[in-house]
Amino acid sequence: MSPVGAIVRKEIRSYFVSPIAYVVAAVFLLLIGLLSFLAAVTASNRSLQMLRGQGNLPDLNLNDIVFRPVFYNMAVVLLLVVPILTMRLFAEEKKLKTMELLMTSPVTVTDIVVGKFFAAFAVFAGMLVLTAVGPLALAPFAPFRWEPILTAYLGVLLMGGLFLSAGLLASGLTENQIIAVILSFGGLLLFWLFGWAGQVFADSAFGKVLTYLSPLEHFEHLVKGLVTTSDLVYFMAGIVFTLFLAHRVIESQRWR
């Protein structure tokens, strides 16, 4: 097993021996389940109303009225739970002085950062797979298209990856897990609000830059079923760049 593999395995293991993975997954799935249920009930009420009003079964697009709001809300929930998922990755190692073991072992800082990221990503992806219960349960009762749902999942995966890399960076900055949570939550919310600020300054180049920097618009495209290279590049570059920053932070701590 490669050193990266060993780190991934150790991190995934430690998610499941502590209650963190269970609590985060339980809260996340509960909220997503409730949101999906509310969206489905709202849609069915609306179709009943239209049936009474028009006398025939309306041609409702489930992708638009059920799944899209669920995915938007999922992003908001991620904003809350991802920092919890990443808070201990470096902070705990530094606090318990186990970082010294990693730093004196023949593994590179890149191995460590990448290993930890993939472990968190695997746990997150596992949680996400479980949310597929929603569309799978609806499929026998109503027609909808799977393609936009798959692209939306791609969007959630990429956005989650970006959030995770930011959380990893925040955890690398401190040995206090609470500070790591606050830093990553604050940072993510800031970038989220860039989207709003971008609308305020929509006419200027500044506004365009802000809109581009915010993950919101890129995510919206994917949820609508629109896959563009520009959005994929945004997420991939964002993840790689944030991991690079985390690498620099950890590397610089070696000198002190």
Added chain:
Amino acid sequence: MIQVEHLTKHYGPKVAIDDVSFSVEKGEVLAFLGPNGAGKTTTMRILTASLPATSGTARVAGYDCFDHPREVKRAIGYLPEVPPLYTEMTVTEYLTFVGRIKGMDAERLSGALDRTLEQLSLGEVRERLIANLSHGFKQRVGLAQALIHDPPVLILDEPTVGLDPKQIIEIRQLIKALAGSRTIILSTHILPEATAVAQRVVIIHEGRIVAEDSQDQLSARLRRSEKVRVTLKHPPPDARERLQALPGVLSVHSEGPITFLVEAELGQDLRDDLARFAVRNDWGLLELKLVTMTLEDVFLRLTKEEDTPTHPSPLEGEGKGEGDAPEAQPS
């Protein structure tokens, strides 16, 4: 095996170590002795290639610590002051993880795991969670972590700190048993420890090496006179003056009503003369002992001379640590 040349490390304006040079041969055990904050840990961290030095070079097993960190890290086993333990793992899980990040393949690892558990007598706790182990066991797991990949160089930072006397002796015996095939550097601020396990002692104080030699050589070098402690059952009131009058005696200090410290010139053993004199006068000779310098005295002498170069005390170098340090000298 280890060469350190003109190593200097600054933390901002603070100088942690200043122009430190020493070398360790293959199979040698070297003790790094100094008070807390002397720069022991800094030097060790540089040797483990995890901390870059400000200037100077350090080479381990032929590799430069800055240019070839991977090779250096593969060649060393390092036990930091706080053992780096993942307490939510069992001993076996932990050592398996360490073996993997040290780059061992599965086959080599399973053999190494049994050997290390056996070597450190950890067999009975191999499936227990590290969190539930006693301090002594935790320290041993820490040592196992440093040994799992069978490195030629071991670097141990205060390996016995916080252990009870029995555990201290155990760990020291372990270290002695590990010596021979391995090169070992250990740091300590506990003086008897250096004598107990190391062949050579490097004394470091405020970031500088103040002495480097074997313990015998160090005490011989710093000894300025021979001292004999005489305890008499019923000395006359003028015993001190009469002892002083003996040929070869430089000075006599009373250490109590019946105990005297007789100082003679270097190389002169007065014990025979003192014994005859005491018996002839029927003073009731109870004890006659040559006072040697302990490492503690050597250390205090060296560090004190740095601070106050001209402050000779009549008792300096006298066995201050004698008697009050039976604590942990293992037999």
